[in-house]
Amino acid sequence: MTPSRALSSLIGFSALALSSCGGDDSVTLYSGRGEDLVQPVVDACAASTGLNIVVRYGDSAEMLLLIQEEGDNSPADVYFSQGAGFLGLLSADGGLLPLDESVLSRVGDDNLVSPNRDWVGITGRARTVAYNSDRLSADDLPASFADFTDPAWTGRIGWAPTNASFQDHVTALRTLLGEDGARTWLEGIMANDPIAYGGNTQVLEAVAAGEVEVGFVNHYYLYRFLAEDPDFPVANRFYTDGDPGALVNVAGAGVLATADDPDAASTLVDCLLSDASQRYLAEAHFELPVVDSIEPWSDLPRLDTLTLPAFDLNRLADLQGTVDLLIEVGAL
Amino acid sequence: MSRSREHLTLRLLASLVGLAAALPFGYLVWRTNEYGWSGALDVAVSARSLRLLTSTIGLAVAVTASAVAISLPVAWLTVRTDLPARRFWTVVTALPLAVPTYVGAWTVIGALGPRGMLAEILGVGSIPSLYGFWGAWAVLTLFSYPYVLLTVRAAWSRLDPALEEASRVLGRSGTETFIRVVLPQLRPALTGGSLLVALYTLSDFGAVTMLRYDTFTRAIYVQYRGALDRGAAAVLGLILVILTIVVLSGEQRFRRSEVVHRLHGGGARTAPLVRLGAWRATATVGLSALVTLSLVVPVTVIAYWLIRGIRADEPVLPGVNLIVNSLGVSLLAAVATTIAAVPVVLFVRRSPGRLANVVERLSWSGYALPGVVVALALVFFGASVLPVAYQTIGMLVFAYAVLFLPQAIGAVRASLAQVTPSIEEASLLLGVPRRETFRRVLLPLLRPGLGAGAGLVFLTAMKELPATLLLAPTGFSTLATRVWNATNEGFLGRAAGPALALVALSSVPMAVFLARSELRAEQTAQTVNAGAAEPSESTITA
Numbered sequence: 001m002t003p004s005r006a007l008s009s010l011i012g013f014s015a016l017a018l019s020s021c022g023g024d025d026s027v028t029l030y031s032g033r034g035e036d037l038v039q040p041v042v043d044a045c046a047a048s049t050g051l052n053i054v055v056r057y058g059d060s061a062e063m064l065l066l067i068q069e070e071g072d073n074s075p076a077d078v079y080f081s082q083g084a085g086f087l088g089l090l091s092a093d094g095g096l097l098p099l100d101e102s103v104l105s106r107v108g109d110d111n112l113v114s115p116n117r118d119w120v121g122i123t124g125r126a127r128t129v130a131y132n133s134d135r136l137s138a139d140d141l142p143a144s145f146a147d148f149t150d151p152a153w154t155g156r157i158g159w160a161p162t163n164a165s166f167q168d169h170v171t172a173l174r175t176l177l178g179e180d181g182a183r184t185w186l187e188g189i190m191a192n193d194p195i196a197y198g199g200n201t202q203v204l205e206a207v208a209a210g211e212v213e214v215g216f217v218n219h220y221y222l223y224r225f226l227a228e229d230p231d232f233p234v235a236n237r238f239y240t241d242g243d244p245g246a247l248v249n250v251a252g253a254g255v256l257a258t259a260d261d262p263d264a265a266s267t268l269v270d271c272l273l274s275d276a277s278q279r280y281l282a283e284a285h286f287e288l289p290v291v292d293s294i295e296p297w298s299d300l301p302r303l304d305t306l307t308l309p310a311f312d313l314n315r316l317a318d319l320q321g322t323v324d325l326l327i328e329v330g331a332l
Numbered sequence: 333m334s335r336s337r338e339h340l341t342l343r344l345l346a347s348l349v350g351l352a353a354a355l356p357f358g359y360l361v362w363r364t365n366e367y368g369w370s371g372a373l374d375v376a377v378s379a380r381s382l383r384l385l386t387s388t389i390g391l392a393v394a395v396t397a398s399a400v401a402i403s404l405p406v407a408w409l410t411v412r413t414d415l416p417a418r419r420f421w422t423v424v425t426a427l428p429l430a431v432p433t434y435v436g437a438w439t440v441i442g443a444l445g446p447r448g449m450l451a452e453i454l455g456v457g458s459i460p461s462l463y464g465f466w467g468a469w470a471v472l473t474l475f476s477y478p479y480v481l482l483t484v485r486a487a488w489s490r491l492d493p494a495l496e497e498a499s500r501v502l503g504r505s506g507t508e509t510f511i512r513v514v515l516p517q518l519r520p521a522l523t524g525g526s527l528l529v530a531l532y533t534l535s536d537f538g539a540v541t542m543l544r545y546d547t548f549t550r551a552i553y554v555q556y557r558g559a560l561d562r563g564a565a566a567v568l569g570l571i572l573v574i575l576t577i578v579v580l581s582g583e584q585r586f587r588r589s590e591v592v593h594r595l596h597g598g599g600a601r602t603a604p605l606v607r608l609g610a611w612r613a614t615a616t617v618g619l620s621a622l623v624t625l626s627l628v629v630p631v632t633v634i635a636y637w638l639i640r641g642i643r644a645d646e647p648v649l650p651g652v653n654l655i656v657n658s659l660g661v662s663l664l665a666a667v668a669t670t671i672a673a674v675p676v677v678l679f680v681r682r683s684p685g686r687l688a689n690v691v692e693r694l695s696w697s698g699y700a701l702p703g704v705v706v707a708l709a710l711v712f713f714g715a716s717v718l719p720v721a722y723q724t725i726g727m728l729v730f731a732y733a734v735l736f737l738p739q740a741i742g743a744v745r746a747s748l749a750q751v752t753p754s755i756e757e758a759s760l761l762l763g764v765p766r767r768e769t770f771r772r773v774l775l776p777l778l779r780p781g782l783g784a785g786a787g788l789v790f791l792t793a794m795k796e797l798p799a800t801l802l803l804a805p806t807g808f809s810t811l812a813t814r815v816w817n818a819t820n821e822g823f824l825g826r827a828a829g830p831a832l833a834l835v836a837l838s839s840v841p842m843a844v845f846l847a848r849s850e851l852r853a854e855q856t857a858q859t860v861n862a863g864a865a866e867p868s869e870s871t872i873t874a
Contacts (some may be wrong), residue, residue: 028806034817034820034821035814036817036818036821036823037821054807055806055807056806056807057813058801059557059820061556061557061560062556062557062801065560065562066708066711066802069562069708069712070715070722071715071716073715073716073719073722074715075722075723089560162541162553162554162557164558167558197544198541198542198544319558319560320560320561322559323554323555323561326558327380327554332554
C-alpha cells in the first residue's frame with residue numbers, strides 16, 4: 001500500500017467510525033461557558049426533557065467565529081454565550097430565530113431579553129470593584145466608578161483588558177459617557193498605571209495578595225475563592241443608582257437560524273430557565289438568577305434591586321469600536 | 333516502477349501534501365482580499381504592527397539563541413562524556429517537551445510569580461516580577477529547547493570521530509576542532525531544531541498571554557476574541573506567514589551544502605568518551621538546575637494543586653475516555669503526519685529546484701500560525717467543501733498533520749541527509765526493483781528519522797488545544813481540552829489531575845523511545861568497535 005492510500009484509508013476509517021455520532025432528536029449546543037459550569041445543567045436537562053444533548057465547549061468568541069465560519073452548514077442548534085455582545089452580533093446578522101413568548105416570559109425583566117426577541121439572558125453577571133479588605137474599607141472607594149481616574153489610585157488598580165466582560169463594560173461606558181467621555185476615562189485610568197492581568201481570577205489573586213488594592217471584575221469569581229478559603233481578604237463593591245460602574249451583563253442563549261429542529265433547541269433554552277437550572281447556577285456558581293422566583297445566593301443582590309443605567313444590552317455588539325479604542329489608548 | 337514514473341508519483345504526492353498544508357495560507361489571502369488590500373496595507377505598516385514585528389522577532393531570536401546555548405552543552409555531555417547517570421539525563425532533559433507551554437507558564441507563575449509558592453516559602457510579599465519579555469523568554473526557552481536538543485543529540489551521536497581525530501592529529505586545538513569540524517557537521521541538525529523553536533515561538537499564545545508580552549499571535553487573538561474581526565486577524569496572520577517564508581528561505585540558503593553522509597560504506601565508530609574529571613560535579617549541578625526549572629517545578633506545582641483539589645473534594649481523576657481520546661488522536665496524527673512528510677522530503681532531495689522549494693515552503697507555511705487561524709481555515713474548508721468529514725476524527729487528524737508537518741519533515745530530512753546514496757544505487761544495480769529498494773533499503777535507513785518525527789508529532793498533538801476545541805467531533809474531549817476547561821473557569825484543582833496525566837502519558841513513550849535508541853546505539857557501537865582499537869585507552873581527558 002502506498003503512503004497516500006494508507007493515509008486516505010485511515011481518514012476514511014475514522015470518518016466511518018464517527019459518522020454514527022449524533023442521531024435524531026439531538027440538540028447540539030455550542031457553549032462559550034465552561035464545562036464545569038454547564039455540564040451539570042445539561043445533564044439535568046437531558047434527563048428532564050428526554051433530549052439527547054451534545055455540547056462543544058470553547059471560548060465564547062471562538063464559538064461565535066466557528067458558527068460564522070461554518071455558515072449554512074453549521075451543525076450547531078443553540079449558542080450559549082458568556083456575554084450579550086456576541087449574541088447581539090449574531091442577532092444583527094440575522095443568525096438567530098425568534099424565541100417563543102412562553103420562553104421569554106420566564107424572565108422577569110425585559111432588559112434581560114433581546115429587543116429583537118431572539119435571545120434570552122440565562123444569568124446576570126454584575127461588574128464590581130473587588131478590593132482588599134485588609135487595607136481598605138468600602139468607604140475608601142470613590143463614590144462613582146468614574147472617579148478611579150483620580151491620581152490617588154496610581155499603581156493600585158488591577159484589570160484584565162483582554163477579558164470579554166471587561167470589554168463589554170467599556171462598550172457600555174462608550175454609550176453611557178459618550179465616545180470622548182469613555183476615552184478620557186480610559187486615559188485617566190491608563191495614567192494611573194493599572195496592572196493588566198489575563199483574567200478575573202488572576203485579578204482577584206492579585207488583590208488578595210496586595211499586589212494591587214482594587215480590581216475591576218465580575219462579581220461571582222470572589223465567592224469561589226471564599227468557598228475554598230473563608231479568610232480570603234477581598235470584598236466586592238456593587239455600584240448602583242445608575243452609576244457607570246453598575247453594568248449587569250448577562251450570559252445568554254439563542255436558537256440558531258441553522259438549527260435542524262428549532263423546537264428541540266427551544267426546549268433546551270427553556271430548560272436553562274427552569275427553576276432547577278436557575279437554582280443550580282445561583283447556588284453553585286453564585287450568578288444572579290433571571291427568574292423572579294429564584295433567590296440569589298446568600299446576600300448577593302437580586303437583579304431587580306440593582307438599579308442599572310438605562311442601557312440596551314444589544315449595543316454591546318459594537319465590539320470593534322471598543323477594541324480599537326483600547327488599542328488607541330494603549331490598553332491592549 | 334520506472335524511474336520517470338517514480339519521479340512523477342513523488343512529484344504528485346509531494347505537491348498534494350504541499351497544497352493541503354497551504355490551505356490556511358490560501359484562506360488568509362482570501363480573507364485579506366475580502367478585507368481589502370489597501371486597508372490591509374494600512375494595518376501592515378501601522379506603528380503597532382511595526383512594534384509587534386520588533387517584539388515578536390526579538391522574542392523568537394532570544395528564545396532560539398538560548399535554546400541552542402542550552403542544547404549544545406547538554407548534548408555534548410550526554411553524548412560524548414563519562415557523565416554519571418548519562419542515560420537518566422538523556423531522558424529527563426528531553427521531557428520538558430511534554431509540558432504544554434500554557435501549563436508551563438501557569439506553573440512558573442504559580443511557583444515564581446509575585447504571589448507564588450516561592451514567595452510563600454520565603455515569607456516575602458513579592459519577588460521581582462517575571463512578567464513581560466524576560467518571563468516569556470524564560471518559559472518558552474525552558475519548554476521548547478528540547479526541539480534543538482533532540483535533533484542535535486541524534487546528529488552528534490552519529491558523527492564519525494575519525495574527522496575530529498584527524499583534526500587533532502594535524503595540530504588543531506579542541507576548540508578549533510569543535511568550531512571547524514564538529515559544528516559544520518551539526519549544522520543541519522542545529523538549523524532544523526532552531527527553526528522549530530523559532531517558529532514555535534512565533535505561534536505560541538499561551539505563554540505570551542499569561543506572561544503579558546505582546547506578539548503577533550497575541551494581537552491576532554485580540555482581534556478574533558475582542559472584535560471578532562476575521563479581516564484584521566487575517567492580515568496579521570498573513571504577515572506571520574510571510575515572516576515564516578523569509579526565515580525559511582534563509583534556512584534553505586544556509587543549508588544548501590547539507591550533505592553530511594560518509595562517502596564510503598560502513599558504520600561510524602563511536603567516539604571515545606571524554607573524561608570530565610573534576611567537572612563531573614559542575615555538570616551535574618548545571619543539569620539539575622535545568623531539569624528543576626523545566627520539569628520538577630511544573631510537576632510540583634501541579635501536584636500541589638492536585639492536593640488542594642483533593643482536600644476540597646473536587647473530582648481530580650481524569651476519565652478513561654479522555655486518556656483514550658488523547659492517545660488515540662495523537663497516535664493517528666503521528667502516523668499520518670510522518671507518512672505525509674516522506675514524499676516531501678524525498679522530492680526535495682531528489683529533484684531540487686523551484687518546485688521543490690515551493691513545496692517545502694508551503695509545507696512549513698502553517699507552522700508559525702497560531703492554531704486558531706489554522707483551525708478556522710479548516711473549519712471554513714471543511715464546512716463548505718467537505719461537510720461529510722467536518723468535525724470527524726479524520727478532519728482533526730488532518731488538521732494536526734497540517735499544523736505539525738514540519739516537525740516530521742525536519743526529522744526525516746535529517747535522517748535522509750545521512751544516507752549514502754551509493755547504498756541505494758548498489759541495490760538498484762543488483763537488480764532490485766525501485767519499490768523493493770525503497771521498502772528494503774531506504775525505509776530501514778530512515779527509521780530513526782521516522783521514529784523521531786512521529787514522536788515529536790505525537791507529543792505536540794497531545795498538547796494541542798485550539799484546533800481540538802474547534803474541529804474535534806462535538807462532545808469529544810481530550811486531556812488538553814479538559815485542562816483548558818477547568819483552568820478557564822478558575823478550577824485549578826480539577827485541572828491538576830488531567831494536566832499530570834497529560835505530562836506523564838507524553839513522557840513515558842518518549843522516555844522508552846530515547847532509552848531504547850540509546851541502548852541500540854550502544855549495541856551497534858560494540859559491534860563496530862569490536863574490530864577497532866581499544867577505545868578505553870584512547871580517551872581524551874578534558
